[in-house]
Amino acid sequence: MPSKQESLDGVMDQETARAAPRGHARTKSNISIGSNNPSRPKHNRSKSTKKLDSVYSDEATIAFIKRTLCAPQLAGPEGSRARNIHKPLSELLPPLTSSNQVDLQIYALISIIIKDFVHAWYSRITPDQDFTDQVVHIIAHCTRALEQRIRAVDLEALILDELPELINLHVTAYRTAYNGSYTSSLVADPREIYHAINPHPALTPVPFESGSLASLDQAENEAVWRQLLIQGVLSHVLPPEDLNNPPLRVLVTEIFSELIIGRGVCGNICEGWFICDLIAKLLAILRPPEPDVQQQPPTSPNRLEQFGLLADDSDDAEEAPTVTSRSPVDFISKAFWQIMQYAFLAFMTIRAFFTALSDAASLPPRANSREDSTHDELDDSGSLCQQSTHDSIKRPILGMSLWSCCSHLISLDLQMPWLTTMGAYIQWLMICSSWKVGYTNSRLDRLLSHHIQTKILDPSRLPSILLLIRTNMFPNNSLGPGRVPPTPSEALAIKTKCATAIIAAIPPVVVKQVFAGAGEEEVHRRVEDMLDAFGDAYLNKHLIVGIVDLVIVKLFPELAEQSISSILKKEDGQ
Known part of the structure; x- marks a missing residue:
C-alpha cells in the first residue's frame, strides 16, 4: 500500500501534467542566460535544457513547494485537497517578503532544506507536520524582519x-x-x-x-x-x-x-x-535582453532588374581597373564628411547630456544616512580630512571606491599611471573644487543615483538571482x-568564458582606450x-x-x- 507521501507526490505530478496542456505559460529558466539565443526556435533546444526548464519552471517549483511544505493541507478529504491544490502559495503559506516572485524562490530554497535536512530524520520519528510548520513560520518571521532592515540599509x-x-x-x-x-x-x-x-x-x-x-x-x-x-x-x-x-x-x-x-x-x-562562472552569469543577467530578430522575407527584385533593364554593378566592378591613388578632391571630401559625422556625434552627446542634467533637477535628493560614521573627504587643498557627524552626508557616486577598484583590478595604475592620475584629478575637480558638479545631491549625482536604482538595483532582478543561486x-x-x-582544463575554459563576458560588458570604446595597442588575444590575457x-x-x-x-x-x-x-x-x- 503506498504511503501518504507517495500518494501525495502522485497527485501533485498528475496535477502538474494536467496543467501543462491548458496553456499555462511556462516561465523560461534563467540558468541558460548568455548561452542560449532567445530568438532561437524552440524545437532546436537541447533535451537537457528542456529538462532544466521542466525542473525550474514556476509550475514545477510551486508543485515542489506544495509537496514539501503543504502536506497537511493536501492530505485531507478529496474535496478540500482539490481546492488546496489550486490555491496560490500566498493562501497556503505565510508571506516571506512583499514580492510573490521573491517568495516563490525563497520557499523553493526552504523546501530543499526542509526536505533533505528535516524530513530525512523527522519523518522517521513521527508523521506529524506541526514541527515543520513551526520552522516555516519562524523562517517567515526572520525574513520579514530582515526585509525591514534591508530597506534601512544604504x-x-x-x-x-x-x-x-x-x-x-x-x-x-x-x-x-x-x-x-x-x-x-x-x-x-x-x-x-x-x-x-x-x-x-x-x-x-x-x-x-x-x-x-x-x-x-x-x-x-x-x-x-x-x-x-x-x-x-x-x-x-x-x-x-x-x-x-x-x-x-x-x-x-x-x-x-x-x-x-x-x-x-x-x-x-x-x-x-x-567565482568566474558566477560573474559570467551575473553579467548575463544584468545585460539588457537582446531583441528578437525575426527573419525578414526576401525582398522581391526590382521590376527593372527583373527584366534586365538595369546594368549589373558586379560586372562593371570586375571590368573596371583598380584605382590605386585618389585625387585631392576625394581626400578633402572624405575628411570633410568624417569631420561632420564626429561633430554631429559630439553635438548629440552634449545635447543628451545637458538634457539629462536638466531632467535630473526634478529627481528627489539622496537621503542622508542616519548612522554615526566617519568619512574620509577631501578638503579644498586636496588633503584628506575625517568628519564624523550624526547625520553624515552620503559620499557622491563619483567619489565611491568602485572606480578605484576597477582601476586596480586591471592594473591601470601600473600600465597607465598618467591616465590614473588624470582620472583622479578630474574626480577631484568634479567633487571637491569650486565647480562641485559631481558633489552629493548635485544634478549629476542624482542622475547617476537614479540610473543605479532603476537599472542595477532593480528589485525585479532579485528572483533571477535567487534562481541562479x-x-x-x-x-x-x-x-x-x-x-x-x-578539471584544470575545464576551469581554464570557465575563466576564459568569464573574461569574454567581462570584455563584452565593457563598451568597445573603453576597451580600445584602456588596452591601447593590444590585440584581442592580449586583451583576453590581461583580463584572465x-x-x-x-x-x-x-x-x-x-x-x-x-x-x-x-x-x-x-x-x-x-x-x-x-x-x-x-x-x-x-x-x-x-
Missing part, C-alpha cells in the same frame, strides 16, 4: 563603495603576497603572507595541507564563527517565545550556519572557477553531491590575469568572510556595538 554605498573597498584590499593583499614571496631567498608561503596582511580569527591557523592538524583547527574555528554569527542574528530577529525554545533555536541555527553559510557561502563559492547550490532541487569540481587574483580558495574565503561580516554588521549594527556573547547573556537573563 545599498548604493554598500554595493558601490564598501564591497569594492573589500575587493580592492583583497587584490592588494594577493599581489603583495605573490610578488613579495620572491623578494627574499627564504621564500615564504603566499597564504601566510596574505593572512598576515588580512587576518581573520575564523581562518586561523593557515591550512597548508588538507587533512593536517592546522586544517582541522581552522575548520573548527570557522564553525565556531558561524555559530556565533547566526546566534547573534537570531537574537534580534526571533520572537522571544521562539528564542527561549532551545531545540527550535538550535535547529534554525544549524540550518543557517551549516547549510547556508557553511555549505553554500564558505563552500564552492570560494573556489576560483565558481538555487540552480548552482542545489542542482535538481536537492542537496546531493553538488556540482562536480571541474586579473581573474588570477581569485584563484586560491583559501584566500577567497577571506574575502567572502569579510563580505559576510560587513553585510551582517550593516543589517544588525547592534552587533558592532557589543560582543555576541554579551547579547546572548542578556537574552538568557531576560
Whole structure:
C-alpha cells in the first residue's frame, strides 16, 4: 500500500501534467542566460535544457513547494485537497517578503532544506507536520524582519563603495603576497603572507595541507564563527517565545550556519572557477535582453532588374581597373564628411547630456544616512580630512571606491599611471573644487543615483538571482553531491568564458582606450590575469568572510556595538 507521501507526490505530478496542456505559460529558466539565443526556435533546444526548464519552471517549483511544505493541507478529504491544490502559495503559506516572485524562490530554497535536512530524520520519528510548520513560520518571521532592515540599509554605498573597498584590499593583499614571496631567498608561503596582511580569527591557523592538524583547527574555528554569527542574528530577529525554545533555536541555527553559510557561502563559492562562472552569469543577467530578430522575407527584385533593364554593378566592378591613388578632391571630401559625422556625434552627446542634467533637477535628493560614521573627504587643498557627524552626508557616486577598484583590478595604475592620475584629478575637480558638479545631491549625482536604482538595483532582478543561486547550490532541487569540481582544463575554459563576458560588458570604446595597442588575444590575457587574483580558495574565503561580516554588521549594527556573547547573556537573563 503506498504511503501518504507517495500518494501525495502522485497527485501533485498528475496535477502538474494536467496543467501543462491548458496553456499555462511556462516561465523560461534563467540558468541558460548568455548561452542560449532567445530568438532561437524552440524545437532546436537541447533535451537537457528542456529538462532544466521542466525542473525550474514556476509550475514545477510551486508543485515542489506544495509537496514539501503543504502536506497537511493536501492530505485531507478529496474535496478540500482539490481546492488546496489550486490555491496560490500566498493562501497556503505565510508571506516571506512583499514580492510573490521573491517568495516563490525563497520557499523553493526552504523546501530543499526542509526536505533533505528535516524530513530525512523527522519523518522517521513521527508523521506529524506541526514541527515543520513551526520552522516555516519562524523562517517567515526572520525574513520579514530582515526585509525591514534591508530597506534601512544604504545599498548604493554598500554595493558601490564598501564591497569594492573589500575587493580592492583583497587584490592588494594577493599581489603583495605573490610578488613579495620572491623578494627574499627564504621564500615564504603566499597564504601566510596574505593572512598576515588580512587576518581573520575564523581562518586561523593557515591550512597548508588538507587533512593536517592546522586544517582541522581552522575548520573548527570557522564553525565556531558561524555559530556565533547566526546566534547573534537570531537574537534580534526571533520572537522571544521562539528564542527561549532551545531545540527550535538550535535547529534554525544549524540550518543557517551549516547549510547556508557553511555549505553554500564558505563552500564552492570560494573556489576560483565558481567565482568566474558566477560573474559570467551575473553579467548575463544584468545585460539588457537582446531583441528578437525575426527573419525578414526576401525582398522581391526590382521590376527593372527583373527584366534586365538595369546594368549589373558586379560586372562593371570586375571590368573596371583598380584605382590605386585618389585625387585631392576625394581626400578633402572624405575628411570633410568624417569631420561632420564626429561633430554631429559630439553635438548629440552634449545635447543628451545637458538634457539629462536638466531632467535630473526634478529627481528627489539622496537621503542622508542616519548612522554615526566617519568619512574620509577631501578638503579644498586636496588633503584628506575625517568628519564624523550624526547625520553624515552620503559620499557622491563619483567619489565611491568602485572606480578605484576597477582601476586596480586591471592594473591601470601600473600600465597607465598618467591616465590614473588624470582620472583622479578630474574626480577631484568634479567633487571637491569650486565647480562641485559631481558633489552629493548635485544634478549629476542624482542622475547617476537614479540610473543605479532603476537599472542595477532593480528589485525585479532579485528572483533571477535567487534562481541562479538555487540552480548552482542545489542542482535538481536537492542537496546531493553538488556540482562536480571541474578539471584544470575545464576551469581554464570557465575563466576564459568569464573574461569574454567581462570584455563584452565593457563598451568597445573603453576597451580600445584602456588596452591601447593590444590585440584581442592580449586583451583576453590581461583580463584572465586579473581573474588570477581569485584563484586560491583559501584566500577567497577571506574575502567572502569579510563580505559576510560587513553585510551582517550593516543589517544588525547592534552587533558592532557589543560582543555576541554579551547579547546572548542578556537574552538568557531576560
